[in-house]
Amino acid sequence: MxxxxxxxxxxxxxxxxxxxxxxxxxxxxxxxxxxxxxxxxxxxxxxxxxxxxxxxxxxxxxxxxxxxxxxxxxxxxxxxxxxxxxGEENKPLRIPSKVPSFLMLAGLQGVGKTTTAGKLGCMLKKQGFNPLLVSVDLKRPAAQEQLGVIAKESGIPFYSVQAKGVVEAAEEIYGYAEAKGYHPVILDTAGRLHVDEELMTELREVKERVSPFEVVFVADAMTGSDAVKSAVRFQEEIGFDSVILTKLDADSRGGAALSIAFLTGKPIKFAGMGEGYDKLEPFHPERLASRILGMGDIVSLVEKAQEAVDEKEAERLAKKMAKREFSLEDFLDNLKQIKKMGSLADILSHLPQAGPLKGIDLKNLDEKRIVHMEAVLLSMTPEERRDPEIFNGKRRLRVAKGSGRPVSEVNQLLKQYREMKKFIKKGFFSRILGKVDF
The missing domain is CATH 1.20.120.140 (SRP54, nucleotide-binding domain)
Known part of the structure; x- marks a missing residue:
């Protein structure tokens, strides 16, 4: 990135x-x-x-x-x-108490508005809201069906508009959301390949009728200056309150991220960081600045861990480490927790690019490494995972055949385990964990 x-x-x-x-x-x-x-x-x-x-x-x-x-x-x-x-600092999304309240997404065609609507719905549902997904893109073939599929996949309620005109559709949605108590309503609007007056007129009509508490401009980070130009035009024509950048994780240049907030005066509130519906993250300018400088983003990594890792399981492992107990069973549990946090490249990209990580090629990391390690561990018997000291050549060969990996990888994993066990036996490590209030 x-x-x-x-x-x-x-x-x-x-x-x-x-x-x-x-x-x-x-x-x-x-x-x-x-x-x-x-x-x-x-x-x-x-x-x-x-x-x-x-x-x-x-x-x-x-x-x-x-x-x-x-x-x-x-x-x-x-x-x-x-x-x-x-943009100085993270600006959170403020949802008003009024029902129904509307969050309106605007942007050009193909930037990821519809998928972003699903991601926003998932995020808000997780926060305790009851969001509704609705499309007022009445001209693009299958626009309603596309959002309906996304709503089904993400588990968010969806309403299919019957009206043919934008103004009538807005009134229909308002009445339905008010009667059912959905809060907020996420409006996916029409887009074009290029900005035109017909699109601007349509968006102004929708905005005027539903009075959204926030209009969010959705831009594809990969399009660089084109995203910035369209943002400036949208801001001049209809006005918006904030920005969501899609595909920021794949943007190796940064033209949109480093320009759009500065030139529009509007904050980037969220960034799309992957294809899953849970891959929408709050945008923190100071954290991205830290990553650009090679200092990592430990705060975001900790937040990822808190969301993905089972708290009781993490506490159990920490207690065992504090007592200098750590088996291959625990090693396997650790790998499973790490997999929940995302790709290995993403995890390492949050760490300072210094010491052993300096110069590491994150793009060409072997993401299957953790999968292979897990296969080796699962090919061991419970007795072998609890007591690795019983391993001999015959057992290593059996595990290698069972996991489909070479014996050298079995030996490497056992070596890494022994090194990790030595590390947690060091006095300073035990003292740190000993201070944790379990």
């Missing part, structure tokens, strides 16, 4: 690490590649100009401190400016 920009910004920081102080000359050299990277990443030129100018101004105006090196100063400046460009 945003690989090119991240690489060049970290390169600029590395360049200044070898300097005694920040000067006009070395900051110019350091920022030259960053500027080119931002432009290559399809970041809007106005954003690039503002960003580079402010970084340079702050770097040259920074108070000199003998305890803070130039590279460290630049990290702080980059972090502050990236966070500012991305």
């Amino acid at each position: 945003l690989d090119l920009v991240s690489e060049k910004i970290q390169g600029a920081i590395q360049y200044l690490k070898g300097e005694g102080s920040i000067t006009e000359k070395n900051i110019e050299s350091a920022l030259k590649d960053v500027k080119l990277a931002l432009l290559s990443a399809d970041v809007h030129y106005k954003v690039v100009q503002d960003f580079i100018a402010r970084v340079k101004e702050k770097a040259l105006g920074a108070k000199v401190s003998l305890s803070v090196l130039p590279g460290q100063q630049l990290v702080k400046i980059f972090n502050d400016e990236l966070t500012r460009v991305l």
Whole structure:
């Protein structure tokens, strides 16, 4: 995610690490590649100009401190400016108490509005709301059916509009939602391949009739400057309150993410981070800035773990570790918990890209590695998992054949287990876990 920009910004920081102080000359050299990277990443030129100018101004105006090196100063400046460009802070979605209340999605065709409607529905249902999915895209063939399928797959109530006109449809939806008590109503609207007056008129009519508490512009992060141009046009024509960026996890450039909030003045509230209906995440500018700088995003990783990992199971494993007890049965349970958190590449991308993770190619990680380890563990008998010391050559060969993996992988897993067991027996590790209130 945003690989090119991240690489060049970290390169600029590395360049200044070898300097005694920040000067006009070395900051110019350091920022030259960053500027080119931002432009290559399809970041809007106005954003690039503002960003580079402010970084340079702050770097040259920074108070000199003998305890803070130039590279460290630049990290702080980059972090502050990236966070500012991305929108300062997370802006949560505020659902009013009035029933029915409408959340209106707008955007061009093909950006993922309909799928995003399903993701929003899942998120709001999880928060205790009773959302309803409705489409007022009355011209696109099968638009109603598409949203109906998504509603069924995601387990969210759906209403199929009978009216032929947009205004009549809005009134029909309002009456149905009010009678049934759905809250909020998520409106999926029509889109076009390009902005046209007919679309804008239609969206204005829907907005006027249902008075949505929030109009959300949905944009495909992969389209870069095109997403920004359409956002600016939508903002001028109908106005919107916030942005959802789809496919941000697959965006290696970052043009839309680094431009859209700055140029529209509207916050990015959510980002699509995968295909599943649970893959809609709150957008935190400061956390993305941290990831761009290679410092990871531990807070988001902890939140993922809290959602995916069974609390009682995690507590049981922590207690066993505190007592310096950890078997291959526990190792297997750990792997199952990790799988719930998402792909290995996604988990590692949240960690600081330093030490053993520095230079790791997340795109080419073997995602089947955990599956293979699980297969090896499941091919062991319960007795072998409880007491790995009984393993001999014959047992290793049997496990390898049963799991369909080479003996070398069985040996590697046993070696990793022994290393992990040594680690949890270290005094400092036991002291940390010993302080946890179970």
